[in-house]
Amino acid sequence: MIAEQYRKMLGQKSVIRTLAEKAAERAALIGKENVFDYSLGNPSVPAPQCFTEAVLSLLQKEEPVALHGYSPTLGIWSVKEAIAASLNERFGMNYGPEHIFPTSAAAASIAHALRAVTAPGDEVLTFAPFFPEYHPYVDLTGAVLKVVPADTKAFQIDFEAFESMIGEKTAAVLINTPNNPSGAVYSADTLTRLARILTEKSKSYGHDIFLISDEPYREIVFDGKKQPYVSGFYANTIACYSFSKALSLPGERIGYLAVNPACPDAALIVNMCGQISRGIGHNCPSSLMQLAVAKVLDQTADFSIYEKNRNLLYDCLTDIGFEVVKPEGTFYIFPKALEEDAVAFCEKALQYDLVLVPADSFACPGYFRMAYCVDTQKVERSLPVLRRFAREMYGRG
Amino acid sequence: MIAEQYRKMLGQKSVIRTLAEKAAERAALIGKENVFDYSLGNPSVPAPQCFTEAVLSLLQKEEPVALHGYSPTLGIWSVKEAIAASLNERFGMNYGPEHIFPTSAAAASIAHALRAVTAPGDEVLTFAPFFPEYHPYVDLTGAVLKVVPADTKAFQIDFEAFESMIGEKTAAVLINTPNNPSGAVYSADTLTRLARILTEKSKSYGHDIFLISDEPYREIVFDGKKQPYVSGFYANTIACYSFSKALSLPGERIGYLAVNPACPDAALIVNMCGQISRGIGHNCPSSLMQLAVAKVLDQTADFSIYEKNRNLLYDCLTDIGFEVVKPEGTFYIFPKALEEDAVAFCEKALQYDLVLVPADSFACPGYFRMAYCVDTQKVERSLPVLRRFAREMYGRG
Numbered sequence: 001m002i003a004e005q006y007r008k009m010l011g012q013k014s015v016i017r018t019l020a021e022k023a024a025e026r027a028a029l030i031g032k033e034n035v036f037d038y039s040l041g042n043p044s045v046p047a048p049q050c051f052t053e054a055v056l057s058l059l060q061k062e063e064p065v066a067l068h069g070y071s072p073t074l075g076i077w078s079v080k081e082a083i084a085a086s087l088n089e090r091f092g093m094n095y096g097p098e099h100i101f102p103t104s105a106a107a108a109s110i111a112h113a114l115r116a117v118t119a120p121g122d123e124v125l126t127f128a129p130f131f132p133e134y135h136p137y138v139d140l141t142g143a144v145l146k147v148v149p150a151d152t153k154a155f156q157i158d159f160e161a162f163e164s165m166i167g168e169k170t171a172a173v174l175i176n177t178p179n180n181p182s183g184a185v186y187s188a189d190t191l192t193r194l195a196r197i198l199t200e201k202s203k204s205y206g207h208d209i210f211l212i213s214d215e216p217y218r219e220i221v222f223d224g225k226k227q228p229y230v231s232g233f234y235a236n237t238i239a240c241y242s243f244s245k246a247l248s249l250p251g252e253r254i255g256y257l258a259v260n261p262a263c264p265d266a267a268l269i270v271n272m273c274g275q276i277s278r279g280i281g282h283n284c285p286s287s288l289m290q291l292a293v294a295k296v297l298d299q300t301a302d303f304s305i306y307e308k309n310r311n312l313l314y315d316c317l318t319d320i321g322f323e324v325v326k327p328e329g330t331f332y333i334f335p336k337a338l339e340e341d342a343v344a345f346c347e348k349a350l351q352y353d354l355v356l357v358p359a360d361s362f363a364c365p366g367y368f369r370m371a372y373c374v375d376t377q378k379v380e381r382s383l384p385v386l387r388r389f390a391r392e393m394y395g396r397g
Numbered sequence: 398m399i400a401e402q403y404r405k406m407l408g409q410k411s412v413i414r415t416l417a418e419k420a421a422e423r424a425a426l427i428g429k430e431n432v433f434d435y436s437l438g439n440p441s442v443p444a445p446q447c448f449t450e451a452v453l454s455l456l457q458k459e460e461p462v463a464l465h466g467y468s469p470t471l472g473i474w475s476v477k478e479a480i481a482a483s484l485n486e487r488f489g490m491n492y493g494p495e496h497i498f499p500t501s502a503a504a505a506s507i508a509h510a511l512r513a514v515t516a517p518g519d520e521v522l523t524f525a526p527f528f529p530e531y532h533p534y535v536d537l538t539g540a541v542l543k544v545v546p547a548d549t550k551a552f553q554i555d556f557e558a559f560e561s562m563i564g565e566k567t568a569a570v571l572i573n574t575p576n577n578p579s580g581a582v583y584s585a586d587t588l589t590r591l592a593r594i595l596t597e598k599s600k601s602y603g604h605d606i607f608l609i610s611d612e613p614y615r616e617i618v619f620d621g622k623k624q625p626y627v628s629g630f631y632a633n634t635i636a637c638y639s640f641s642k643a644l645s646l647p648g649e650r651i652g653y654l655a656v657n658p659a660c661p662d663a664a665l666i667v668n669m670c671g672q673i674s675r676g677i678g679h680n681c682p683s684s685l686m687q688l689a690v691a692k693v694l695d696q697t698a699d700f701s702i703y704e705k706n707r708n709l710l711y712d713c714l715t716d717i718g719f720e721v722v723k724p725e726g727t728f729y730i731f732p733k734a735l736e737e738d739a740v741a742f743c744e745k746a747l748q749y750d751l752v753l754v755p756a757d758s759f760a761c762p763g764y765f766r767m768a769y770c771v772d773t774q775k776v777e778r779s780l781p782v783l784r785r786f787a788r789e790m791y792g793r794g
């Protein structure tokens with residue numbers, strides 16, 4: 001009676017995890033410092049001191065029964081108020097606490113949003129390149145994930161392809177900006193055009209099409225720029241946020257879902273999330289974590305390290321002759337491989353102890369991802385190795 | 398396109414929550430200290446100091462990137478090792494870390510266990526009286542919850558009724574001991590007989606029947622007794638544990654699932670839980686919480702307060718003339734109401750500012766639950782009020 005649905009998933013091993021394991025094996029042999037592991041998107045800069053102080057202060061000052069007590073089903077009200085106020089202040093929105101649902105980070109936000117606005121058999125559209133975990137998130141709701149091919153020129157949106165794929169069964173569109181793996185930041189133009197199409201199509205199909213905005217990298221934007229706030233462009237938007245990257249807390253599983261107050265069903269959706277939680281046994285994220293992040297909502301970890309790494313890698317890669325769009329945010333860079341088969345390319349790189357991820361599982365074959373959330377010193381030491389690899393294997397640079 | 402499945406659930410308001418809201422309204426009028434609120438099972442004794450110290454020490458001594466980093470999909474290995482070692486030592490078991498899956502407390506443990514061993518259409522049997530949240534846990538997997546009527550004599554198991562209900566489609570049996578709401582502790586005899594029936598029926602139906610053991614109250618047993626360890630009685634047992642009650646951490650959402658090593662599919666089930674998590678967006682519980690509880694696995698909050706409250710209430714209730722089985726554990730007591738309709742009985746009690754929960758939603762009409770996780774002083778002040786209520790309304794005492 002073992003559930004076959006999940007047993008089958010065991011065979012589908014993540015390419016990224018497999019590579020990370022290979023890197024770990026190699027590190028055991030030659031020392032971790034000699035493996036240039038660009039495989040995992042695990043923040044490398046510490047959580048800001050203000051976060052640690054917030055947790056310490058809660059533990060030292062608050063009464064334990066109240067501090068560690070049950071969170072209400074829809075989240076701690078004061079935390080929801082603080083999140084709404086911060087979003088309103090920073091993005092000119094009009095959220096109330098009733099539009100905010102604290103979650104166990106972006107994965108949970110997306111899982112809840114999908115269950116709230118789709119039914120089995122519905123279609124969810126996303127854009128290549130995309131985070132491969134979208135597949136289990138969507139597949140296990142019973143909806144079907146359809147992937148719009150990549151705009152490899154700028155990693156914005158290929159609107160022609162999008163318009164040919166959106167249809168009667170489209171219940172939601174799932175976007176991720178700043179984007180993993182391309183590092184692209186959707187422009188105001190892109191978001192305006194996307195919103196216009198969604199509005200038109202909702203009208204012509206006679207039902208709402210929701211925009212689910214996966215935005216854990218919202219604050220990681222370089223060159224003093226900002227990510228235009230997605231929910232500001234389209235009423236039926238569910239923002240899925242996580243503090244994993246912004247505060248370097250990936251293991252603490254803390255984030256939230258914010259439904260645009262302009263969405264007529266906003267408060268209903270948040271209430272439904274409470275019901276969805278009951279069934280999937282999620283309930284609320286840790287009370288301590290909810291209370292702690294609420295105290296540091298406008299702070300972030302130090303992203304200047306990621307920007308420095310981006311610059312080092314971008315300059316070196318373009319100098320070698322890689323075709324690569326300059327990332328405007330995140331901690332990823334997404335160059336075209338030096339041969340058509342990016343899997344073969346990444347396997348050759350492994351001989352140089354360079355751990356690169358082929359983008360086939362991101363639905364963008366021929367490209368590879370480098371996660372540069374690593375020490376800058378290590379990035380610097382990897383540059384001559386990258387050059388040697390490109391020269392010896394492909395006669396480049 | 399709002400998912401009807403969850404929208405419909407919004408109408409089904411929890412009786413307990415509704416009562417707790419009424420109690421809060423009344424408290425706003427007459428003062429919290431004057432409302433005898435026995436509605437919520439929220440621990441009233443603080444988390445032990447050793448837990449707070451464990452968290453403080455982790456925050457002060459560990460490097461933040463490692464401390465708050467991603468937990469592996471199947472949980473932090475050292476935490477799993479510590480949990481296995483503690484269970485082996487205390488219950489004479491033979492767990493390895495590969496049999497342990499950290500979860501966001503009992504709700505998540507049960508949700509994962511159900512998804513691992515049932516398929517839509519399967520039947521899950523539980524025993525009245527039972528925690529009403531089992532309904533959403535089971536219903537949203539697509540399986541069907543069937544409730545075996547209560548053994549109101551001792552709140553053990555009515556085996557005759559059980560044997561008449563178990564069938565070809567039974568994939569799992571879900572038990573909860575020490576029991577919410579009855580406070581009963583299943584005896585070794587009960588567990589032996591249950592295991593024998595499950596073994597026989599598994600053989601005659603030609604498929605495994607899993608025992609899912611919901612055991613958040615495992616350590617809250619009075620009079621120096623112990624809960625016989627359920628997994629020790631039956632190979633195909635999945636223990637669903639939570640630190641919510643044992644360490645008074647209900648808001649921190651931390652627990653685990655432990656699959657009996659004697660279950661042939663034990664390691665497979667843990668691996669599948671990792672896949673189930675991907676789809677429901679649960680991932681792992683907070684890394685900080687995993688690491689903290691691992692340091693205090695054999696500690697608990699001070700339960701002597703619950704035992705004192707149990708004694709006060711049991712003596713008073715029996716003296717008044719209530720029919721009530723003496724609870725051996727938890728922080729609940731479960732008397733028979735003084736009229737057939739327990740809802741009407743509890744409504745009358747509300748006039749005395751006594752907040753009691755009718756057990757209709759626990760599938761045991763005619764009974765009511767009192768959660769005595771409240772200050773002992775308040776319990777003492779409530780006793781004359783209970784007496785006055787029984788005398789004035791029912792001529793008792």
